[in-house]
Structures are given as structure tokens and as C-alpha cells.
Amino acid sequence: MKFKTKLLVERFSSIISQWENVECVSLNEAALPDTLDPYFALIMDVYYRDSIPDPDDRHSLYGDDLQGFESSGHKDRFLVGNIPVRIEYKPVKMIEELVSIADTNLDSLWLIKDSGTYSFYRLFNGEVIFSRAGWIMQIRKRLTNLPDEFWKIMRNACESKMVHFLSDLGAAFLREDDFFYLISSAGFIKNACLTLLCINRKFEPSHRAYYKQVLELKSLPDSFPSYLEAFLRSEPEMTMERKYSLAQLIAKGIITL
Secondary structure, three states: OOHHHHHHHHHHHHHHOOOOOEEEEEEOHHHOOOOOOOOOOEEEEEEEOOOOOOHHHHHHHHOOOEEEEEEOOOEEEEEEOOEEEEEEEEEHHHHHHHHHHHHOOHHHOHHHHOOOOHHHHHHHHOEEEEEOOOHHHHHHHHHHOOOHHHHHHHHHHHHHHHHHHHHHHHHHHHHOOHHHHHHHHHHHHHHHHHHHHHHOOOOOOOHHHHHHHHHOOOOOOOOHHHHHHHHHOOOOOOOHHHHHHHHHHHHHHHHOO
């Protein structure tokens, strides 16, 4: 983490940690690259009980050098100099309900199945910069021990979407529909990656981290890395027909895992 970023993290965490209802503050991995990296953003998750200061009070507490402050109630966005900052506020009660669905109340898993596991990824992987009473460690322990059935249900859901988008891909190829083909390609490759993450019991990262993290998974079809690389190429020789054939091979390899 760059020195300037570190100073801002310390500044905001020192303010937020004084609010008595805050259990934990964590830092998103998007703050780790250099500030010149297009993917850089200082993103902090604030987990709280009951209530926190309202947006106007937060704006005042954070300092008078904020630019472009806007709030949706549970998310503040602003700039400090040229550094984009996003602070998201998440009720502990809501988080505990989501985790309970995943580890003990699987009959209700349909409530979160379509939204994916990105919220769990942030819970599990965020760098803890303030913790009041160990709540976050208890949550992470539960996320480490999710039952087999959770991962099976999530895999089946993602695999079903992958097959659906594969079918759309084939239809778009036959109709020579460039627009629908592009949309179907994105949906197919995203859900192929999500299926592999579920197979490996990994939570869904941000979209910009998919490529790197998926290729580092322990369990992959033998030819998946080369097929994925070819599928992503935009050279003229990679026609719709060739990409559709590659998609079929990718899907077949994943389904057989």
C-alpha cells in the first residue's frame, strides 16, 4: 500500500472506529495497487450494529477536503485530491442473516443464490483495520466451514446458467447476431468461472480479479487455461464458429469435474 493511501486509511478508520456501534472496518483489495492503476480505489467496508451517523454528519466528520461527496445512505463516494474513496456501511444483522442462510438454513439459499458470493468474499478477504470484539473472526470461521451442500447448490446454479448462455451463444452464431453473441459470450464465461470457483470452494471475487484467480485454482480442466486464452482473443481468425466450439469444450471440461 502506498504511503498516501495508508494515511487516508488511518484517517478514516480512526474516525469511524470512534462510533460505538461499529464492529469492524476492513479494507478492500482494490486499495493495494498504485494510485495510478486504473483499478485503484480506496474502498472500506464498515460493519455496524443499530445505527451510524447520517450522511451529512459523516461528511462533516470526514473533513473539509472532500470533493464530490454523494451518499446513497449505505454508501458514501467522494474524492480526496485525485484519490477515489468509497465507504460502504453494512448492518451486522444483515450479514449474520446471510451467513446463517449459507451455513445452517440452506432451505432459504434461493434468497441469495442469484446474488452470488461476492459479499462473502469481501467479508473473508478484506484486510481488517479495526475490530471491536472479534465479531469478524467468528464470521470468517463460519465461512471457512460452510457445508458441502452449500457449494453443491451454488455450483449447480452457476453451471445451469453457463449451459443456458452456451445455448444462447449457439443461437447467436447461427443467426449471425453480433450483439446477442457478445452478451451471451460475457454471460457464458462469467458463469463458467463462477462454476469453477464453486468447485474449488472459493468465493466470487470482483470481476476484474476473475481471470487471475480462476487460473490459480487447484482444480481445473486440463485444457482450460489455453481454451480460455483462445476464447478471449479478438483476432479475425477467431470467428463466431470457432469461439462457439471453444465454449462447448470449456463447458464440457467443467461439467466433467
